[in-house]
Amino acid sequence: MEIGVIGGGSIGLLLASLLDRSGHQSTLFVRRKEQMHEINRNGILCLPDHTCSWVRAEQIDDLRQMDLYIVCVKQYDLCSIINQLNTFDGSVIYIQNGMGHIDLLNGATCDQTILLGTCEHGAKRQNERTVTHTGKGKINLSLFRGEQALLQKWTNSLNSDIFPLKPCCDWEVMLIDKLLINIVVNPITAIYQVKNGELLTNQYLHTLAKLVCSEASDALGQDETKQWVRIVNIIETTKENDSSMKEDITNYRKTEIEGILGYVLKRIDQKSSLIHFLYLSIKALEEKKG
Amino acid sequence: MEIGVIGGGSIGLLLASLLDRSGHQSTLFVRRKEQMHEINRNGILCLPDHTCSWVRAEQIDDLRQMDLYIVCVKQYDLCSIINQLNTFDGSVIYIQNGMGHIDLLNGATCDQTILLGTCEHGAKRQNERTVTHTGKGKINLSLFRGEQALLQKWTNSLNSDIFPLKPCCDWEVMLIDKLLINIVVNPITAIYQVKNGELLTNQYLHTLAKLVCSEASDALGQDETKQWVRIVNIIETTKENDSSMKEDITNYRKTEIEGILGYVLKRIDQKSSLIHFLYLSIKALEEKKG
Numbered sequence: 344m345e346i347g348v349i350g351g352g353s354i355g356l357l358l359a360s361l362l363d364r365s366g367h368q369s370t371l372f373v374r375r376k377e378q379m380h381e382i383n384r385n386g387i388l389c390l391p392d393h394t395c396s397w398v399r400a401e402q403i404d405d406l407r408q409m410d411l412y413i414v415c416v417k418q419y420d421l422c423s424i425i426n427q428l429n430t431f432d433g434s435v436i437y438i439q440n441g442m443g444h445i446d447l448l449n450g451a452t453c454d455q456t457i458l459l460g461t462c463e464h465g466a467k468r469q470n471e472r473t474v475t476h477t478g479k480g481k482i483n484l485s486l487f488r489g490e491q492a493l494l495q496k497w498t499n500s501l502n503s504d505i506f507p508l509k510p511c512c513d514w515e516v517m518l519i520d521k522l523l524i525n526i527v528v529n530p531i532t533a534i535y536q537v538k539n540g541e542l543l544t545n546q547y548l549h550t551l552a553k554l555v556c557s558e559a560s561d562a563l564g565q566d567e568t569k570q571w572v573r574i575v576n577i578i579e580t581t582k583e584n585d586s587s588m589k590e591d592i593t594n595y596r597k598t599e600i601e602g603i604l605g606y607v608l609k610r611i612d613q614k615s616s617l618i619h620f621l622y623l624s625i626k627a628l629e630e631k632k633g
Numbered sequence: 634m635e636i637g638v639i640g641g642g643s644i645g646l647l648l649a650s651l652l653d654r655s656g657h658q659s660t661l662f663v664r665r666k667e668q669m670h671e672i673n674r675n676g677i678l679c680l681p682d683h684t685c686s687w688v689r690a691e692q693i694d695d696l697r698q699m700d701l702y703i704v705c706v707k708q709y710d711l712c713s714i715i716n717q718l719n720t721f722d723g724s725v726i727y728i729q730n731g732m733g734h735i736d737l738l739n740g741a742t743c744d745q746t747i748l749l750g751t752c753e754h755g756a757k758r759q760n761e762r763t764v765t766h767t768g769k770g771k772i773n774l775s776l777f778r779g780e781q782a783l784l785q786k787w788t789n790s791l792n793s794d795i796f797p798l799k800p801c802c803d804w805e806v807m808l809i810d811k812l813l814i815n816i817v818v819n820p821i822t823a824i825y826q827v828k829n830g831e832l833l834t835n836q837y838l839h840t841l842a843k844l845v846c847s848e849a850s851d852a853l854g855q856d857e858t859k860q861w862v863r864i865v866n867i868i869e870t871t872k873e874n875d876s877s878m879k880e881d882i883t884n885y886r887k888t889e890i891e892g893i894l895g896y897v898l899k900r901i902d903q904k905s906s907l908i909h910f911l912y913l914s915i916k917a918l919e920e921k922k923g
Contacts, residue, residue: 534824535917547917554904554913614844615905623844627825627837 344500345370347433349403349424350415351378353466353587354438356474358413358482358506360389363396365505369413372403381471390475409433411497413460418443418602429453434493436460436484440525441602442518448487456489458497459514461521465584477584481507483521485514519563520573525603526559527552527574529588530621533598534628536589540582543575558617562610592628600625634790635660637723639693639714640705641668643756643877644728646764648703648772648796650679653686655795659703662693671761680765699723701787703750708733708892719743724783726750726774730815730877731892732808738777746779748787749804751811755874767874771797773811775804809853810863815893816849817842817864819878820911823888824918826879830872833865848907852900882918890915 344367348359351373359371371387373379382400389396406427411434416424418439425447428435432453437444438460448457465478486494494510502508511517528539531552537545542552556574560567591598604622613619634657638649641663649661661677663669672690679686696717701724706714708729715737718725722743727734728750738747755768776784784800792798801807818829821842827835832842846864850857881888894912903909 535914535921537921541921545917545920547913547920551910551913551917554910558905615848615907617905617907617910620841620844620907620910623837623841624825627835627841630835630837631825631827631831 344411345409345433347372347406347409347412348415349406349412350417350420351375351382351400351471352415352417353468353474354462354464355415356387356468356472357389357464357466357476358415358438359398360387360394360396360474361506362501363387363398364394365501365503367501367506369398370409371398371400372406373400374403376402378471385472388473390469390473403427407431412436414438417599419597419599421447425451428455431455434458434489434497436497437487438462438482439602440599441522442606443602445518454489456493457487458484458489458494459487459518460484461517465581467585467590478581481509483509483511483517485511485517487514519565522603522606523556523559523563523565523570524574524577525599526607526618527556528578529586529598529603530600530625531555532586533588533592534621534624536593538582538589539578539584539586542578543582555617555621558611559607562607562618588625592625598625598629600629634701635699635723637662637696637699637702638705639696639702640707640710641665641672641690641761642705642707643758643764644752644754645705646677646758646762647679647754647756647766648705648728649688650677650684650686650764651796652791653677653688654684655791655793657791657796659688660699661688661690662696663690664693666692668761675762678763680759680763693717697721702726704728707889709887709889711737715741718745721745724748724779724787726787727777728752728772729892730889731812732896733892735808744779746783747777748774748784749777749808750774751807755871757875757880768871771799773799773801773807775801775807777804809855810860812893812896813846813849813853813855813860814864814867815889816897816908817846818868819876819888819893820890820915821845822876823878823882824911824914826883828872829868829874829876832868833872845907845911848901849897852897852908878915882915888915888919890919 346369348355348369349372359369362369379400379402386395386397408431413436415438418441421444434456436458461483463480467475467477498508498510542548556571557567560570588598636659638645638659639662649659652659669690669692676685676687698721703726705728708731711734724746726748751773753770757765757767788798788800832838846861847857850860878888
């Protein structure tokens with residue numbers, strides 16, 4: 344069975360390393376030659392336990408037929424990947440934040456079985472080949488289009504203690520659960536440059552996070568109280584972590600703000616919306632530092 | 634004529650220096666002994682043109698009878714000063730941001746003539762005795778309680794090219810005009826750590842500032858379009874300046890957020906309010922850095 348992991352960011356490096364350690368061979372497709380060479384020379388190093396995995400790296404342009412693709416690029420880099428994947432017929436798992444990729448996938452005409460995933464691992468890329476596994480989690484997996492049997496097949500063959508997979512019956516529920524966490528945690532930690540945990544310990548950020556959860560739950564037709572309990576739990580377990588958006592702002596990188604807030608922004612009255620305010624704030628910080 | 638300037642912050646230092654240069658003697662009352670000694674030894678230095686003014690400094694605790702007091706302490710330090718001033722009967726000019734002092738003044742029972750001022754000078758304190766005059770402006774002056782004739786008297790005797798004074802007939806209009814500028818400029822520049830001008834050049838901060846202007850104008854019964862034109866004008870002329878709240882956050886000092894947003898917060902539905910959001914943001918940054 345040939346697995347292609349696409350994207351050499353933190354999640355791509357982590358998943359390729361975890362697959363290798365759980366006995367699966369995968370090929371990691373990356374955009375840049377330097378990263379490819381670095382990984383082929385020295386392997387993927389996973390911290391904090393210094394595990395080195397010898398995973399073969401190739402360039403995304405050389406993508407070829409595989410049994411399964413796990414797509415780990417950021418949502419805003421997805422467009423060209425989807426067109427490439429359309430020319431093959433292996434199953435594809437898309438692991439992106441937000442809901443922005445759904446429209447792209449709906450637009451694509453192909454017969455592939457498409458699965459959607461949400462990633463609960465914490466990971467931080469240190470350099471071309473090194474990733475820190477900042478929080479052990481799992482991958483949730485759900486059928487978006489195609490054969491239900493393939494969801495079963497991939498879950499059975501991939502799921503292990505090292506690479507935990509959990510099948511979910513409703514992709515929309517799965518994505519919206521993840522979306523809500525990202526809406527509440529990512530922009531606030533990025534604007535105020537705080538670790539996740541401060542959303543609970545700083546009383547004003549706590550109030551602010553709760554207001555954002557309320558507005559987003561409302562717009563997404565979710566039960567606010569239930570969602571808040573769930574989100575508080577996740578913040579507790581990731582309290583020492585820096586959110587990806589905080590890291591992006593710190594490092595003058597483009598953030599995933601469009602993917603994370605775009606979907607919910609379409610569903611609210613923008614004028615007095617806190618989520619619109621968060622959106623403008625992150626865009627302002629991107630422009631300020633750009 | 635004896636004038637007491639109360640408060641050794643940027644505005645107190647600047648006004649004492651300007652009074653001296655326009656031929657008026659004043660005494661500067663400060664809280665701390667070290668600042669008093671420093672000023673009595675070396676005078677007040679006003680940048681950028683390096684004017685040194687030999688102004689006598691005393692401690693606020695030794696406050697005594699004067700013909701006129703100009704109160705330049707921050708609004709949150711006003712409480713004890715008002716009680717002290719109540720025991721004398723010279724006229725008092727209060728130059729504070731926001732509307733928070735109005736309740737305090739309404740509560741105080743005394744026969745003093747009370748004037749309110751708004752300061753359009755830009756000033757930044759560099760050390761105990763040094764202030765940079767970052768933007769030449771004027772003092773607007775309006776009668777709050779007492780004798781109209783005294784407003785006339787003080788305007789006539791103080792107004793000069795060096796110390797411009799403009800009488801205003803309605804203190805509420807005067808304070809609300811200043812309040813709206815502070816609401817739009819101060820919190821946003823402090824949260825995103827930008828100079829005033831970026832509220833116009835960063836397109837997202839521009840949208841954000843306009844939304845805040847709209848919500849605040851609405852709550853204060855002001856014409857949004859007219860106020861926005863006025864505020865844009867002031868931002869233009871102070872585009873190179875750092876707002877006082879930005880400086881306070883940078884230097885881990887308490888901000889004037891209660892005085893600036895408190896009055897308008899009482900007049901809006903807090904749940905989906907951007908001004909409430911700004912309030913929580915500044916409080917969060919104060920707590921984060923405190």
